[in-house]
Amino acid sequence: MILKGRFFEALDRVNNVSLNEDERREILLRLLLLPSSIEGIKAFLDFVKNGIPFTIRRGDEVVRKQIFLFDFDDVDNNDFLVVKEFEVEENERRRRFDLCLFVNGIPLVVIETKSPFREEEKGTTWFDAYRDILEYERDVPGVFKYVQFCVVSDGYETRYFPNYYAGDYSGSLWVWKSFYPFSEEEIKPLKVFPYLDSTIFGMLSKGNLLDLVKNFIFVKRYRDTYVKIIARWMQFKAANLIVRRVVEERDKKLDLALARFG
Numbered sequence: 700m701i702l703k704g705r706f707f708e709a710l711d712r713v714n715n716v717s718l719n720e721d722e723r724r725e726i727l728l729r730l731l732l733l734p735s736s737i738e739g740i741k742a743f744l745d746f747v748k749n750g751i752p753f754t755i756r757r758g759d760e761v762v763r764k765q766i767f768l769f770d771f772d773d774v775d776n777n778d779f780l781v782v783k784e785f786e787v788e789e790n791e792r793r794r795r796f797d798l799c800l801f802v803n804g805i806p807l808v809v810i811e812t813k814s815p816f817r818e819e820e821k822g823t824t825w826f827d828a829y830r831d832i833l834e835y836e837r838d839v840p841g842v843f844k845y846v847q848f849c850v851v852s853d854g855y856e857t858r859y860f861p862n863y864y865a866g867d868y869s870g871s872l873w874v875w876k877s878f879y880p881f882s883e884e885e886i887k888p889l890k891v892f893p894y895l896d897s898t899i900f901g902m903l904s905k906g907n908l909l910d911l912v913k914n915f916i917f918v919k920r921y922r923d924t925y926v927k928i929i930a931r932w933m934q935f936k937a938a939n940l941i942v943r944r945v946v947e948e949r950d951k952k953l954d955l956a957l958a959r960f961g
Contacts, residue, residue, distance in 0.1 A: 700787060700842045701730060705778050706804030713770045713777070713803065716755070726751060726766055730805075735840035737863050737925045741918040743844055744927075748913060769803060771913050774906050778803050785809075789839040796835065797828075800903065807847050807912065808903065809835075815854030815892065825856040829872065836862060847912050848929055850903075854892040859902065861916065863927035875902040877932040879939065901932065911935065 707723045710716075718726075729751060733739035750765030770776040778801075785799035785806075798810035811828035828851035836843050843862050850859045851872075859875060860868040875898045878886050888896035901907065915930035915938075930938075 700806060700845065701727065702780070702801060702804035703727065704804070705780065705801070709768075709778050709803035710766065713767055714764075716764075716766075718755070722753075722755065726753065730845075733844050735844050735864070737918065737927070739844040740863050740927060741925060744847075744916065744918055768805065769909060769912070771909055774909060777905070777909070779905055780804075787835075787839045787842050789841050792838040794835045794839045800908070802909070806842055806845050807908070808850060809842075809846050810850040810852070812851070813853040823853065825851050825853040825858060828853065829858070829860075829868075832862075833866065833868075836864065837866075840864065847916055850898060852895060852898070854895055857892075857894045857898045859898065859929075861927040861929040863918070863925070865926070873929075873931055875932045877901045877936050879932075879936045880907075897932075907935075910939070914938075 706727065707718075710718055710723060710726060730743065730746070733742050747768055750767045753764060753766045755762045755764065780801040782799045782801065783797070785796045787794055787796070796809045797812045799806050800808035800810070809832065811831050813823045813825060813828050832849050832851060843864065846862055848859050848861050850857065852858070857874065858872040860871045860873065862868070874894050876894060878888075878897050878901045881900050881904075886896050886900050902911070911929065915935055916927065918925050918927050
């Protein structure tokens with residue numbers, strides 16, 4: 700489920716360290732041993748946001764530090780990979796995802812698609828793709844403790860939802876309608892497939908994907924259990940525009956102060 704070679708290389712690169720083989724495997728084992736449950740999802744998301752507490756020993760020297768899985772400050776320091784027909788086997792059951800998005804060897808997004816040109820056949824709508832993912836979640840649950848959200852599409856309709864072993868996400872099948880930070884003029888979307896391009900560029904572009912994972916996906920307590928929530932496009936765009944405005948105003952004041960006092 701985790702691509703070990705890419706994962707090990709990313710650990711060293713992101714954290715600017717040189718881990719030995721045993722240390723790399725220990726970190727990998729911590730991820731693999733997370734339970735396939737909402738508790739496992741919660742623990743993994745904590746590792747993603749805050750790092751994994753780890754002790755590095757070199758002779759008599761002991762260094763305690765947080766090992767981060769992703770570089771949120773430098774998007775290009777991460778390894779992005781899209782795998783078609785990604786196959787997972789668990790408990791003697793084998794399932795194949797149409798598309799799986801990996802960052803640093805970790806599967807973060809799964810995408811299930813149906814052909815927009817086979818309308819006359821049964822089982823070819825976005826909702827059928829959604830039901831396929833529900834089946835995969837039941838049959839190969841291990842991969843879904845890492846996956847942050849799922850996307851389903853038949854071209855004409857494209858939806859996303861946060862996965863957390865709920866068994867039913869019919870109340871959380873959202874549409875991503877924004878190209879931010881790109882403009883519609885830059886993307887030139889296909890009008891016949893509304894929201895397909897806005898999902899690809901506005902939600903799944905490298906920077907936006909990492910931003911969503913770090914700042915806009917949470918596990919929170921609801922009554923006697925936990926649920927995973929993810930921001931909708933208008934919340935994501937508004938929050939980023941506010942932050943940009945604050946940073947711009949701060950920089951203007953700093954430039955003014957420097958000009959005034961030399």
